[in-house]
Amino acid sequence: MNDRSETAISTRGVTRDFPAGQDIITVLHGIDLDIRAGELTFLVGESGSGKTTLISIMCGILWPTLGDVKVFGTDIYDLTDTELVNFRLQNIGFIFQQYNLIPSIDAAANAAVPLIAQGMKVDQARERAKLLLDKLNILDQADKLPSQLSGGQQQRVAIARALVHEPRLVVCDEPTAALDAKSGRRVMDLLREVGVAEDRSVIIVTHDNRIFDLADRILVLEDGRITHDGTEMPADH
Amino acid sequence: MLWIAIRMLTGDTTKFYGLLFGIAFSTLLITQQLTIFLNLLNLGAAGVYNNGNGEVFVMDSVSVTADVTYPMPATALDRVRSVEGVEWAVPQLRSAAAVRTIQGDLEQVVIVGVDDSTFIGMPRRLIEGNNTVLAQPDTVIIDDVGSTRMFPGLDPVGQQLELNDQRAVVRGIADTIPGFASTAVLYTTYSRALRYVPGTRNRLSLIVASPVDGISPAELVSRIENQTGLKAETREEFTDAGIQYIIDNTGIPFNFGITVALGFIVGVAIVGLTFSLFIRDNIKQFGALKAIGVTNGAIKHMVAAQAAMVGLIGYGLGLVGTIGSLYAFSSNPFFKGFFIPWQVPLISLAAVIIILVLTALIALRSVLNTEPAAVFR
Numbered sequence: 001m002n003d004r005s006e007t008a009i010s011t012r013g014v015t016r017d018f019p020a021g022q023d024i025i026t027v028l029h030g031i032d033l034d035i036r037a038g039e040l041t042f043l044v045g046e047s048g049s050g051k052t053t054l055i056s057i058m059c060g061i062l063w064p065t066l067g068d069v070k071v072f073g074t075d076i077y078d079l080t081d082t083e084l085v086n087f088r089l090q091n092i093g094f095i096f097q098q099y100n101l102i103p104s105i106d107a108a109a110n111a112a113v114p115l116i117a118q119g120m121k122v123d124q125a126r127e128r129a130k131l132l133l134d135k136l137n138i139l140d141q142a143d144k145l146p147s148q149l150s151g152g153q154q155q156r157v158a159i160a161r162a163l164v165h166e167p168r169l170v171v172c173d174e175p176t177a178a179l180d181a182k183s184g185r186r187v188m189d190l191l192r193e194v195g196v197a198e199d200r201s202v203i204i205v206t207h208d209n210r211i212f213d214l215a216d217r218i219l220v221l222e223d224g225r226i227t228h229d230g231t232e233m234p235a236d237h
Numbered sequence: 238m239l240w241i242a243i244r245m246l247t248g249d250t251t252k253f254y255g256l257l258f259g260i261a262f263s264t265l266l267i268t269q270q271l272t273i274f275l276n277l278l279n280l281g282a283a284g285v286y287n288n289g290n291g292e293v294f295v296m297d298s299v300s301v302t303a304d305v306t307y308p309m310p311a312t313a314l315d316r317v318r319s320v321e322g323v324e325w326a327v328p329q330l331r332s333a334a335a336v337r338t339i340q341g342d343l344e345q346v347v348i349v350g351v352d353d354s355t356f357i358g359m360p361r362r363l364i365e366g367n368n369t370v371l372a373q374p375d376t377v378i379i380d381d382v383g384s385t386r387m388f389p390g391l392d393p394v395g396q397q398l399e400l401n402d403q404r405a406v407v408r409g410i411a412d413t414i415p416g417f418a419s420t421a422v423l424y425t426t427y428s429r430a431l432r433y434v435p436g437t438r439n440r441l442s443l444i445v446a447s448p449v450d451g452i453s454p455a456e457l458v459s460r461i462e463n464q465t466g467l468k469a470e471t472r473e474e475f476t477d478a479g480i481q482y483i484i485d486n487t488g489i490p491f492n493f494g495i496t497v498a499l500g501f502i503v504g505v506a507i508v509g510l511t512f513s514l515f516i517r518d519n520i521k522q523f524g525a526l527k528a529i530g531v532t533n534g535a536i537k538h539m540v541a542a543q544a545a546m547v548g549l550i551g552y553g554l555g556l557v558g559t560i561g562s563l564y565a566f567s568s569n570p571f572f573k574g575f576f577i578p579w580q581v582p583l584i585s586l587a588a589v590i591i592i593l594v595l596t597a598l599i600a601l602r603s604v605l606n607t608e609p610a611a612v613f614r
Contacts, residue, residue, distance in 0.1 A: 056610040059528075061527075061528050061608070061609040061610045062608070062609075062610040082532060085527075085530050085531075085532050086530065086532075087530075088528070088529065088530040089529065089530025089531075090530070092530075094525070094528055094529055096525060096528075098521065100521050100522055100524070100525035101522075102241065102244075102245060102519075102522050103248060103249075103522075104244050104245050104246075104247070104248015104249060105241060105244045105245070105248070109241070109244070113241065113526070113529065114529055114530065116238060116240070116241060117238060117526070117529060117530060117531050117535070122240050145248075161529075
């Protein structure tokens with residue numbers, strides 16, 4: 001951890017309610033949190049603890065009911081819709097649990113999607129994506145469709161897509177859930193290698209206890225509240 | 238992003254071909270049926286089109302079309318000729334008759350008697366022979382479509398017919414547009430037609446006239462009606478009357494209307510269902526794109542590009558199918574002269590656009606309503 005690192009994400013009093021029939025359920029209760037750049041942060045919690053809601057709010061795809069969220073100093077919910085979408089495109093990379101690759105375009109094109117969305121020409125974007133696929137050791141799979149790739153290879157394409165536009169924040173949802181222990185650790189090594197830097201941060205939502213030792217910081221969420229903040233998992237978990 | 242949109246569409250081959258089939262089938266059904274409908278209506282005016290000359294047609298006040306006439310007395314011709322502004326006016330007799338061919342077959346025909354001296358009332362072009370053969374005894378000139386029906390595989394010229402118990406010899410073939418009933422038409426002189434078609438005291442079906450220079454057909458029509466009490470129409474009015482008669486007295490508009498409507502409904506159903514399935518299958522990918530930072534505007538453009546591509550290719554295929562089907566039927570004499578009016582492809586294009594806009598809007602709703610946060614669930 002570097003004390004001089006800037007704050008990647010800062011949340012103040014983040015609360016989120018969801019309607020449930022006649023009732024209102026509060027999923028997050030006034031979360032105050034600072035996540036520094038240069039860290040690999042794990043967000044851990046049981047199902048229904050609110051971690052997906054918190055991660056969605058932190059990366060600007062779900063509005064909080066109350067509270068402020070700053071990502072690298074930008075109060076993202078003060079932005080207009082278009083500005084927020086553009087902010088995500090420029091600054092945030094996503095790795096989804098289901099990968100959500102586009103089935104009819106090859107691995108290189110899938111990895112290049114954020115660059116294409118930014119307006120780069122397809123050929124140019126594919127070439128840039130291939131550099132990252134090379135780094136992830138799947139350049140030889142660049143011209144294959146997702147259906148022709150193994151689960152691990154698809155995961156790497158998803159990682160390449162999250163990193164290709166060099167975002168400052170990478171958000172991963174259960175990146176190792178579908179992988180064996182060895183592959184899971186390799187993916188985490190890759191994420192640390194290519195995603196974590198002095199001015200970048202990676203947040204991982206997980207409940208995979210096989211990889212807890214790889215975290216720089218672990219946040220435990222229970223019933224919508226942060227109950228633990230440290231470099232290791234608490235003994236009672 | 239349009240590149241991705243097109244690849245998403247073409248990558249799902251089953252749905253892509255399903256969408257193309259839906260649009261092509263709708264286009265084919267709408268274009269082909271509208272084309273046949275309009276050409277069928279046009280056949281109602283064949284009697285006018287096949288009259289090579291004359292800008293004004295005069296008839297009894299109750300007559301409706303060239304084929305639905307109430308005979309006038311012979312003196313009507315003199316009354317019309319006496320109207321100032323008439324350059325010439327000639328008689329025409331149109332009547333049904335029964336014919337026995339040399340092979341012994343019975344055929345219903347239409348006899349058209351044209352002016353004995355000028356042959357005005359004959360079609361513009363003959364395929365075989367010329368109008369002067371009408372001066373020879375017992376001569377009739379048969380229309381080309383009718384000749385293929387009456388003399389299949391034979392040369393009609395020189396063939397003898399028994400026409401109401403009298404001899405007739407075919408000495409020419411006229412290039413005509415077939416009538417609505419596809420009955421063979423035998424052209425002969427007016428005086429000979431009177432002999433071939435015995436009937437009532439009044440036999441004059443139509444008077445074909447032309448105005449002198451400086452007088453419009455519409456003005457001459459007005460003068461003739463005012464001075465003779467007969468009904469007169471310009472060539473355009475008489476053409477429209479023939480078409481309107483078909484519309485008013487047959488179930489054709491209703492039947493073709495149902496087919497065209499079915500084409501539209503089938504298009505909406507197939508394309509709507511397939512497009513909705515395509516969007517539903519890709520909803521996670523669209524959600525991921527939205528999370529990554531693709532704007533709703535860009536998503537709309539993607540769906541529009543997909544719809545446009547399907548529409549363009551499907552419409553083209555449908556149009557080619559229509560042309561192909563008309564070409565395939567072109568050897569059938571009944572379809573002689575059939576063409577695709579320029580308005581028809583525009584109408585089917587408009588229908589395709591409506592189908593695609595409707596279905597794309599429905600499909601787009603689910604994409605736009607998808608929250609990006611859904612991809613984490």
